[in-house]
Amino acid sequence: MKATTSTTTEAILGLLTLRPMSGYDIRQNIAEFTAHFWSESFGQIYPTLTKLNKQGLVRRESDTGHARKRNVYGLTRKGEKQAAAWLASPAAGEAPRNELLLKVFLGAQLTPEANAAQIVQYRDKQTEMLKLYAELDKRLGKEHAGEPQLPYCRMTLRHVRGQCEAAVRWCDETIIELYEMQQSARRAKAREAVKMNPPELPKRKPLLERKRRKRRARSIFR
Numbered sequence: 001m002k003a004t005t006s007t008t009t010e011a012i013l014g015l016l017t018l019r020p021m022s023g024y025d026i027r028q029n030i031a032e033f034t035a036h037f038w039s040e041s042f043g044q045i046y047p048t049l050t051k052l053n054k055q056g057l058v059r060r061e062s063d064t065g066h067a068r069k070r071n072v073y074g075l076t077r078k079g080e081k082q083a084a085a086w087l088a089s090p091a092a093g094e095a096p097r098n099e100l101l102l103k104v105f106l107g108a109q110l111t112p113e114a115n116a117a118q119i120v121q122y123r124d125k126q127t128e129m130l131k132l133y134a135e136l137d138k139r140l141g142k143e144h145a146g147e148p149q150l151p152y153c154r155m156t157l158r159h160v161r162g163q164c165e166a167a168v169r170w171c172d173e174t175i176i177e178l179y180e181m182q183q184s185a186r187r188a189k190a191r192e193a194v195k196m197n198p199p200e201l202p203k204r205k206p207l208l209e210r211k212r213r214k215r216r217a218r219s220i221f222r
Contacts, residue, residue, distance in 0.1 A: 007092070008040055012048050013057060013075065013083040018149065020074035022063065023049055033153055036133065036160045049073050057082060104174070112182040116175055123171035126164045133161045 015026055023046045030040055052058040057079035063072045075083060100122050107115040137157055144150045 008044050008048055009052065010083070010086040011038065011040060012045065012052065013079055014087060016058065016073060016075050016079070017083050017087075020061075020072050022070045022072050024070070025072075034156070036136075037156050052079065112178040112185065116178040116182075119171050119174050119178070123168055123175075126167045126171070130161060130164045130168070133157055133164070 012026060015021065015029055018029070021029065026045055026049075027042050030038070049058065049060075053060050053073070056076055058073045059076050060071050060073055063070050100118060103118060104115065137154065140150060140153055140157070144153070
């Protein structure tokens with residue numbers, strides 16, 4: 001999902017409801033917990049934190065408990081109210097953009113084989129993502145057992161896994177349909193070839209044909 005400036009602001013406020021964090025911490029949280037359904041441009045994190053600090057929505061404090069000095073940002077009372085209001089508001093709709101489906105929609109311009117090749121690549125990617133999500137689920141359960149955020153992490157994970165599973169089923173159905181289209185096209189082409197160039201049947205001589213019929217008749221009525 002490509003976030004707009006406004007949603008980037010709200011997303012960072014939302015992440016800071018978990019705990020005060022530095023810009024690096026926010027980046028790590030996105031990479032570990034939300035990248036499978038929500039991502040942010042890392043280049044926007046620090047400018048957004050600076051803007052939120054100027055607006056009085058976050059408070060910046062120096063953290064000297066690490067080897068390197070860093071700034072940690074926590075929500076102010078004003079920031080907490082804005083984050084709570086955003087969390088409670090209806091989620092904005094997304095404009096669907098799927099390049100693969102656009103290509104499938106225009107698939108009549110290609111052969112069934114070429115279309116199927118696209119679907120197979122997409123299916124392989126979805127299968128690989130399912131493996132990664134299964135590994136992530138195990139790791140979350142092991143590293144964050146008992147944490148209040150864990151059930152919510154798994155809710156989002158189930159959603160994207162369900163999307164991948166549905167995509168794999170669609171791929172299987174579509175590949176079968178494209179194969180049947182390919183076979184149908186080949187049969188139609190073969191029939192057209194026969195129609196355009198019918199095979200020559202051997203011509204029987206009249207006398208031989210009459211003898212053949214007589215032999216058949218005698219064999220029937222014996």
